[in-house]
Amino acid sequence: MKNTADSTLDFFRDVYDVVRLIPEGRVTSYGAIAKYLGSARSSRMVGWAMNASHRLPDVPAHRVLNRNGLLTGKHHFGDPNEMQRLLESEGIIVKEDQVQNFLSLFWDPNDALKLP
DNA sequence: TTGCTGACGGAGG
């Protein structure tokens, strides 16, 4: 017996698994994670998974940004400044909600975790 | 139950 909730939970778990692998001081995007998980058009669900990830202390949700390197999820942290503060504590420069040097800091799971 | 929203992103005009 199976239901849709099971696959949803699997998807969420996979998202967390990838996010946990983001190295400190690096960032990635919702779309990159969705693509890696085989659901390139489900980037919104990655964001939703992040929303549910707050109770998991080992999921660095602050390292997940939108494709422009903007801190679009900052309002979902306790304080709006928390996301930026966490990033800056890892050596990342954030200016006006945007990660500087985003392309160099971008960590693509499709590349780092690519299948052989 | 239907409809709208949303931590997104790509495609089309």
Added chain:
DNA sequence: ACCTCCGCCAGCA
């Protein structure tokens, strides 16, 4: 380059 629409699908009124 800019704007709009569409897909994805879990919550909520």
